[in-house]
Amino acid sequence: MSTSYQPSDEPTVPSAAAGAFAFVAELAQEVSKGRVELPSFPDVAVRVRKVLGDEDVSNEQIARVVGSDAGLAARVLTLANSAALNRTTKAVSELKTAVNRIGHNNVRTAAVSFAIAQLRRAGELKHISKELEQLWTEATMVAALSYALATRVAKINSDEAMLAGLLHNVGKIYVLARAHRHETLFADKAALAQVLRDWHTNVGKAIVENWGFPSHIADAIAEHENIDRSAGHADVTDVLTVAVMMSGFMGHEADLELNMQGVKAFWRLGLDNEKCVHVMRDCADEIAALRAALGN
Numbered sequence: 001m002s003t004s005y006q007p008s009d010e011p012t013v014p015s016a017a018a019g020a021f022a023f024v025a026e027l028a029q030e031v032s033k034g035r036v037e038l039p040s041f042p043d044v045a046v047r048v049r050k051v052l053g054d055e056d057v058s059n060e061q062i063a064r065v066v067g068s069d070a071g072l073a074a075r076v077l078t079l080a081n082s083a084a085l086n087r088t089t090k091a092v093s094e095l096k097t098a099v100n101r102i103g104h105n106n107v108r109t110a111a112v113s114f115a116i117a118q119l120r121r122a123g124e125l126k127h128i129s130k131e132l133e134q135l136w137t138e139a140t141m142v143a144a145l146s147y148a149l150a151t152r153v154a155k156i157n158s159d160e161a162m163l164a165g166l167l168h169n170v171g172k173i174y175v176l177a178r179a180h181r182h183e184t185l186f187a188d189k190a191a192l193a194q195v196l197r198d199w200h201t202n203v204g205k206a207i208v209e210n211w212g213f214p215s216h217i218a219d220a221i222a223e224h225e226n227i228d229r230s231a232g233h234a235d236v237t238d239v240l241t242v243a244v245m246m247s248g249f250m251g252h253e254a255d256l257e258l259n260m261q262g263v264k265a266f267w268r269l270g271l272d273n274e275k276c277v278h279v280m281r282d283c284a285d286e287i288a289a290l291r292a293a294l295g296n
Contacts, residue, residue: 020191023182036206044069045115063095076110082293084286105159113294128176140296144287145243154234161239164220171204227263238265253277
């Protein structure tokens with residue numbers, strides 16, 4: 001599925017760098033044609049994506065694909081035995097049991113986290129290694145917060161919320177990976193930052209659609225920065241919006257109250273400052289455990 005792109009939707013193009021316009025034009029073309037794939041994406045992650053696309057697939061089949069790569073198998077087992085997802089406290093060591101415990105959405109999450117870990121080590125992306133590490137740190141924090149929020153304050157699938165959180169800034173990875181072709185843009189930090197702000201959600205949506213993830217997760221990635229978004233009921237986009245905002249105030253929670261004013265997602269989720277502070281402080285151990293299981 002490709003993301004429809006209309007010229008009227010084009011964000012303001014930064015004029016500070018000579019290469020910015022050409023770069024944005026390339027992005028627009030790639031997004032409109034659905035040709036958006038991350039570089040150095042592991043084959044096993046692609047195979048997991050394909051096998052999970054079959055609604056009738058068995059846990060045994062999934063386990064066989066996962067087990068074809070030791071690194072991915074270890075990630076699935078770690079997630080299955082994490083404090084947040086292992087409610088029985090009984091550790092599992094067989095992949096089929098692990099897949100049954102965490103469900104298909106969390107197998108997707110494990111595959112994404114494994115794939116991005118591999119991507120962060122790719123030689124062709126060494127020039128942006130520091131930026132990739134920062135983006136991954138943000139992604140795991142937002143994923144863990146999304147899971148904690150969805151399980152406590154909303155009737156929303158917490159596994160899907162965690163997956164959306166993990167993917168919320170994947171568009172930035174793509175933009176950074178492509179920007180090195182435009183030396184003038186990459187040298188101008190302000191211009192590159194503007195392109196990232198304007199384009200990462202649309203690019204992220206296109207990537208997630210290409211990967212065959214549910215449309216509402218793709219929509220959440222596209223819309224989570226729209227604080228004025230109207231919706232009939234609370235949804236995964238609201239959870240992602242709130243989690244992203246909360247992630248910026250970890251450690252100084254008192255400052256969140258002023259910034260949450262007017263953000264409709266908080267109201268739809270029934271969140272006030274006290275409830276937000278509870279999730280940010282009292283769920284710290286669970287959040288840390290999830291981030292560790294995701295490979296942070």
